[in-house]
Amino acid sequence: MVTRGFFGKGNDDLDKKRLPPGQYLENRFPVLSAEPTPDINLLDWKLSFSYNNEIMAEIDWNSLNKIKSTELTKDIHCVTRWTKFDMNWRGVSVQNIIKSLDLEVPSDWVMIGASTGYTTNLPTEDLLREFTLIAYEYEKKPITPEHGGPIRLLVPHLYFWKSAKWVSSISFIDEDKPGFWENYGYHMYGDPWKEQRYS
Amino acid sequence: MNQHFFKAKISSKKIINAELCLIRLSVDGWKGHIPGQYVEICLTAQNDYKAYRPYSIASKPNNKYIEILIERIPEGEVSTYFYDISDIGDELLVSKPLGQFFILPIIDKDVILIAGGSGIAPFMSMIKNRYSNKKFQLTLFHWSKNFSGLVDYDVLIKQNEKRNYYPYITQEIPDKWSKGTGRINIKAFEKLNKNLYHKIFICGSDTFVENVNGIIKETFPHREILNERFGDV
Numbered sequence: 241m242v243t244r245g246f247f248g249k250g251n252d253d254l255d256k257k258r259l260p261p262g263q264y265l266e267n268r269f270p271v272l273s274a275e276p277t278p279d280i281n282l283l284d285w286k287l288s289f290s291y292n293n294e295i296m297a298e299i300d301w302n303s304l305n306k307i308k309s310t311e312l313t314k315d316i317h318c319v320t321r322w323t324k325f326d327m328n329w330r331g332v333s334v335q336n337i338i339k340s341l342d343l344e345v346p347s348d349w350v351m352i353g354a355s356t357g358y359t360t361n362l363p364t365e366d367l368l369r370e371f372t373l374i375a376y377e378y379e380k381k382p383i384t385p386e387h388g389g390p391i392r393l394l395v396p397h398l399y400f401w402k403s404a405k406w407v408s409s410i411s412f413i414d415e416d417k418p419g420f421w422e423n424y425g426y427h428m429y430g431d432p433w434k435e436q437r438y439s
Numbered sequence: 440m441n442q443h444f445f446k447a448k449i450s451s452k453k454i455i456n457a458e459l460c461l462i463r464l465s466v467d468g469w470k471g472h473i474p475g476q477y478v479e480i481c482l483t484a485q486n487d488y489k490a491y492r493p494y495s496i497a498s499k500p501n502n503k504y505i506e507i508l509i510e511r512i513p514e515g516e517v518s519t520y521f522y523d524i525s526d527i528g529d530e531l532l533v534s535k536p537l538g539q540f541f542i543l544p545i546i547d548k549d550v551i552l553i554a555g556g557s558g559i560a561p562f563m564s565m566i567k568n569r570y571s572n573k574k575f576q577l578t579l580f581h582w583s584k585n586f587s588g589l590v591d592y593d594v595l596i597k598q599n600e601k602r603n604y605y606p607y608i609t610q611e612i613p614d615k616w617s618k619g620t621g622r623i624n625i626k627a628f629e630k631l632n633k634n635l636y637h638k639i640f641i642c643g644s645d646t647f648v649e650n651v652n653g654i655i656k657e658t659f660p661h662r663e664i665l666n667e668r669f670g671d672v
């Protein structure tokens with residue numbers, strides 16, 4: 241079925257292989273959050289790792305800043321259908337944090353938490369991928385509060401709601417559970433290339 | 440594609456002002472929605488290129504049609520199609536109703552709705568759905584650039600006996616205008632009983648929602664605040 245009179249902007253010179261199905265190219269950086277932006281001081285920020293309600297370790301900005309950081313440029317895909325090419329981030333990979341804290345990974349799933357109460361679930365395997373970062377810079381500048389600053393999670397290979405803003409906790413869980421948006425009908429995993437938007 | 444789309448036809452189009460239009464779509468097999476939900480609209484070009492955008496449902500729940508309020512974004516791919524080109528009879532695709540967070544299924548407590556510009560869309564659905572239950576209050580604040588952008592002003596003013604409609608004009612203020620003027624400001628909420636409301640819905644551009652959040656947090660510190668952001672200005 242064709243919509244009469246609609247031609248689209250064409251996107252002809254666009255590298256279509258870079259756009260997952262159903263996405264369109266966005267040049268700006270839209271804000272997606274369900275709640276008000278919190279005001280977090282970098283020096284008060286902490287990230288905890290826990291299992292069975294017990295804290296295994298905590299890390300603050302000073303210690304995070306001492307771990308080798310990663311800079312990466314990735315295309316980011318949002319479930320609301322925008323894709324933004326070549327977004328530049330800096331942060332420390334969760335992999336490296338776990339190594340530096342000398343933690344043993346106790347389970348196959350995690351629930352990510354933010355200081356706003358936001359949650360989202362991930363397989364531990366995805367948490368430990370090379371490019372899953374605890375990020376603090378976007379385009380070489382501190383991440384602004386509305387985009388999850390001072391520190392957010394970045395899981396570039398999944399839809400962007402998995403990249404929890406204002407990340408504050410990583411809880412290992414024995415069985416997969418839905419987080420905030422997953423409870424409201426979003427997909428449990430969220431692979432943009434398989435178009436896993438809604439469950 | 441793992442998503443079901445309904446076939447739909449434009450059955451009416453109303454130009455509201457230089458930026459806004461209201462489109463009614465008759466949707467085959469539609470089963471209704473919960474006020475606050477949105478749909479994804481899919482437009483298909485002759486070469487099969489497809490564009491998808493989310494739009495809030497502005498109409499009252501029913502099983503025949505939906506209405507969407509479109510703000511024309513200069514050079515916007517989909518909004519300019521609707522505003523400039525679309526016509527009655529045009530065919531397009533509509534997703535099932537989406538969003539299970541920014542919704543108001545039943546109204547059993549007083550809530551506040553705060554809209555910037557076309558951000559009034561989901562609230563139009565909530566307000567129209569409310570008529571059967573007048574025990575509880577929906578209090579609407581609407582900030583608009585001009586008078587014509589205060590969609591449904593006449594209807595809302597008529598029902599305003601309980602003082603639950605607060606229109607504001609920020610730019611083109613008419614001569615005899617006696618209601619609110621100026622940008623969103625903490626003063627707007629001073630007269631409200633802070634303990635009455637249990638949820639606050641905010642909808643509009645990213646910048647608008649962000650501004651309101653900042654103000655509301657201080658005025659209603661312990662209320663649940665829900666955001667719907669339409670995009671950047």
Ligand SMILES: Cc1cc2nc3c(=O)[nH]c(=O)nc-3n(C[C@H](O)[C@H](O)[C@H](O)COP(=O)(O)OP(=O)(O)OC[C@H]3O[C@@H](n4cnc5c(N)ncnc54)[C@H](O)[C@@H]3O)c2cc1C
Pocket residue numbers: 266267268320477492493494495496507508509510511512513514515516517518519557560561644667668669670671672
């Ligand atoms: C959940 C949800 C519900 C929405 N409901 C509505 C609705 O009820 N009515 C409505 O009119 N819109 C609504 N929107 C916005 C809508 O989906 C589109 O983003 C908007 O119509 C622009 O699309 P476009 O194709 O015309 O512009 P595009 O071609 O996508 O964009 C052109 C440029 O305009 C910018 N832009 C995108 N959106 C806006 C905006 N809102 N204001 C200013 N600049 C913008 C883009 O960043 C881009 O640079 C909603 C968005 C979301 C996420």
